[in-house]
Amino acid sequence: MAVTTTEVQAPRTPPDPHAGPLPRTRRLTGPLVLLAVPALLTVLIFFVVPALRLLWLSFTTPEPGLGNYAAIATDEVTHTVVLRTLGMAAVVTVACVLVAYPYAYLMTIATPRWRTVLLAIVLIPFWTSLMARTFAWVVLLQDNGVVNQILAAVGVGQVRLLGTGAGVTLAMAQVMLPFVVLPVYATMRGIDRRLVAAALSLGARPSVAFARVYLPLSFPGVAAGATLVMVMSLGFYVTPSLVGSPQQSMLAQFISVQVNQLVNFGAAGALAVTLLVVTLVLLAGVQVLTRTRGARGNGLGSGMTGGAA
Amino acid sequence: MPDRTDGASIRVESLTKTFREGTAPAVDAIDLDVRSGEFMTLLGPSGSGKTTTLNMVAGFEEVTSGRILLDGDDIARLPPYRRNLGMVFQSYALFPHMTAAENIAFPLRQRKVSKAEIARRVHETLDLVQLGGHGDRLPSQLSGGQQQRVALARAVVFSPRALLLDEPLGALDKKLRETLQLQIARLHSELGITFVFVTHDQEEALALSDRIAVFRDGRIEQVGTPFELYEAPVSRFVATFLGDSNIFAGTVRDGLLDTGGATLHCQGPDGRGALVVRPERMTLHGDDRDRPAGANQLGAEVTDVVYQGAFRRVLVRFDDGTPGLVRDSSSDVSVAVGDRVRVSWPAATGVVVPDDAAADSSDATVGDGVAA
Numbered sequence: 001m002a003v004t005t006t007e008v009q010a011p012r013t014p015p016d017p018h019a020g021p022l023p024r025t026r027r028l029t030g031p032l033v034l035l036a037v038p039a040l041l042t043v044l045i046f047f048v049v050p051a052l053r054l055l056w057l058s059f060t061t062p063e064p065g066l067g068n069y070a071a072i073a074t075d076e077v078t079h080t081v082v083l084r085t086l087g088m089a090a091v092v093t094v095a096c097v098l099v100a101y102p103y104a105y106l107m108t109i110a111t112p113r114w115r116t117v118l119l120a121i122v123l124i125p126f127w128t129s130l131m132a133r134t135f136a137w138v139v140l141l142q143d144n145g146v147v148n149q150i151l152a153a154v155g156v157g158q159v160r161l162l163g164t165g166a167g168v169t170l171a172m173a174q175v176m177l178p179f180v181v182l183p184v185y186a187t188m189r190g191i192d193r194r195l196v197a198a199a200l201s202l203g204a205r206p207s208v209a210f211a212r213v214y215l216p217l218s219f220p221g222v223a224a225g226a227t228l229v230m231v232m233s234l235g236f237y238v239t240p241s242l243v244g245s246p247q248q249s250m251l252a253q254f255i256s257v258q259v260n261q262l263v264n265f266g267a268a269g270a271l272a273v274t275l276l277v278v279t280l281v282l283l284a285g286v287q288v289l290t291r292t293r294g295a296r297g298n299g300l301g302s303g304m305t306g307g308a309a
Numbered sequence: 310m311p312d313r314t315d316g317a318s319i320r321v322e323s324l325t326k327t328f329r330e331g332t333a334p335a336v337d338a339i340d341l342d343v344r345s346g347e348f349m350t351l352l353g354p355s356g357s358g359k360t361t362t363l364n365m366v367a368g369f370e371e372v373t374s375g376r377i378l379l380d381g382d383d384i385a386r387l388p389p390y391r392r393n394l395g396m397v398f399q400s401y402a403l404f405p406h407m408t409a410a411e412n413i414a415f416p417l418r419q420r421k422v423s424k425a426e427i428a429r430r431v432h433e434t435l436d437l438v439q440l441g442g443h444g445d446r447l448p449s450q451l452s453g454g455q456q457q458r459v460a461l462a463r464a465v466v467f468s469p470r471a472l473l474l475d476e477p478l479g480a481l482d483k484k485l486r487e488t489l490q491l492q493i494a495r496l497h498s499e500l501g502i503t504f505v506f507v508t509h510d511q512e513e514a515l516a517l518s519d520r521i522a523v524f525r526d527g528r529i530e531q532v533g534t535p536f537e538l539y540e541a542p543v544s545r546f547v548a549t550f551l552g553d554s555n556i557f558a559g560t561v562r563d564g565l566l567d568t569g570g571a572t573l574h575c576q577g578p579d580g581r582g583a584l585v586v587r588p589e590r591m592t593l594h595g596d597d598r599d600r601p602a603g604a605n606q607l608g609a610e611v612t613d614v615v616y617q618g619a620f621r622r623v624l625v626r627f628d629d630g631t632p633g634l635v636r637d638s639s640s641d642v643s644v645a646v647g648d649r650v651r652v653s654w655p656a657a658t659g660v661v662v663p664d665d666a667a668a669d670s671s672d673a674t675v676g677d678g679v680a681a
Contacts, residue, residue: 194400197369197402201389201390201395203416209390
């Protein structure tokens with residue numbers, strides 16, 4: 001087999017402090033391109049073509065023009081749903097980051113055995129069917145469910161959770177947690193602990209060493225995880241529709257209603273395009289943020305957000 | 310340049326570190342006195358406790374027992390950020406998200422120094438380590454040697470009274486190491502502060518230090534100037550760890566050492582002992598006719614010759630079976646593997662140390678001499 005490459009990959013050696021950067025990339029030439037063909041074909045047939053068709057429908061159904069978009073721009077229900085979706089996704093993202101960050105940190109300092117246990121606690125729900133987990137939340141969030149019993153025990157009293165935004169947020173945050181824990185943990189593992197020691201030796205209190213050194217260096221992982229959760233939350237369907245209520249509908253449910261009940265493909269297409277645009281704007285924002293100094297020297301941030309798109 | 314200050318004296322008293330209960334201590338009740346402004350090197354093989362000792366002085370490792378006195382004040386229980394000691398790491402430990410100048414400014418910011426003053430001192434310190442104009446580079450844009458110079462600058466910019474260096478040159482190649490050794494020596498004389506330098510490289514230790522503490526198995530084997538350690542080692546371990554040695558083990562009686570195959574003049578107490586003679590003190594003689602008087606001499610067979618330009622390393626096996634090494638800088642005598650030679654040295658040369666064969670440090674014995 002005649003494989004011609006213009007560059008020879010350097011052998012993998014431990015990083016040498018005075019060597020120049022190793023040539024890690026090679027130009028995509030000749031037969032190598034074939035490696036990408038199956039993936040490209042799959043994306044083309046099952047994603048690009050339907051997406052373009054939906055885009056086409058949004059401009060042509062029921063009649064050609066910008067009617068569907070004009071409706072979105074003027075319809076208050078749509079505004080409410082879009083804002084609610086953005087708000088819910090933001091709350092879920094913040095909740096996930098706040099829970100995942102200390103958890104991931106604990107994983108980096110735990111002994112190997114405890115690290116395995118902590119990782120399993122994150123991954124086992126991750127490997128469980130989304131439906132099973134969501135139905136579990138439906139049970140847990142009942143008015144006399146486990147969550148309410150705990151709340152009663154600590155003296156908060158009964159809170160209505162099922163069918164409310166609070167319930168949906170709680171369930172979604174649990175579903176999304178691994179998507180923050182894993183990238184944050186991966187980034188934290190790459191941080192040299194001696195950097196914190198160095199900061200301490202230079203006179204920084206532990207809180208300052210954390211804020212000035214550890215936090216900025218772990219930021220790319222946080223950005224990656226937060227972006228993943230935000231983007232997935234924006235289009236989340238299963239959990240909001242089972243745990244939430246039609247009155248508290250999110251964008252994906254709204255689109256589903258347009259397709260399944262109103263058979264309004266044009267409006268559904270326009271909403272889907274809107275969702276896509278909102279998502280892309282968010283991603284662009286994160287790209288700009290992670291390109292600032294916090295992410296320099298660590299390509300994970302942009303790499304992960306690129307993957308999430 | 311950071312202000313010139315008097316170096317602090319560092320006194321370590323029965324300092325002990327046990328990592329896990331029931332195991333042998335990593336540092337076993339050591340005492341060490343580092344004088345103000347001194348360049349003290351902690352030298353030893355890996356696992357000998359030298360880095361653990363340094364980490365306890367820096368505050369990164371909790372002290373199991375003992376005291377660390379900085380100018381008389383016990384700092385053993387102070388957190389590292391309140392000890393005011395500079396620290397240089399083998400891995401540089403530069404903050405990768407900050408430029409060289411920001412790295413150097415970091416300790417000054419912690420001390421609430423004014424902006425103008427920070428700018429001035431960062432500039433001066435960059436010049437001090439000959440990196441003027443590189444201040445806006447990120448660590449990843451600097452070479453290994455440059456990164457270590459930034460780390461040095463960062464550790465001295467706030468005028469600490471002592472600088473702790475943990476194998477700072479370990480990750481650099483030989484050429485760069487020698488250049489940086491000179492820079493470190495120059496920094497020490499210009500700043501006048503106390504340096505505590507950890508290394509396993511005996512050449513580095515000999516070249517830089519005012520005094521060296523040789524560590525072995527969590528204890529200090531010997532403390533002394535490079536000259537004292539080289540010329541008067543107290544044990545086989547020190548003799549073999551610093552430089553090459555010929556070691557004749559045997560029994561001393563009335564100034565004569567009986568190795569079981571040869572009798573040698575020496576100066577030492579009666580009993581079991583080992584005579585240490587440095588390779589450069591020995592002279593090669595081509596044949597038996599040339600016999601110097603008043604000297605120890607032994608017949609030997611040449612087992613290997615390594616030509617090193619200015620001198621030859623001649624590995625021999627003495628007639629009593631002892632392996633040996635002669636550093637021969639004359640080219641009068643031609644030797645080849647298998648030749649019979651005579652080796653002599655003045656009777657007053659060499660020291661007698663306790664005969665503890667297990668103490669030979671494995672990476673510096675004569676047998677490995679060829680590779681060195």
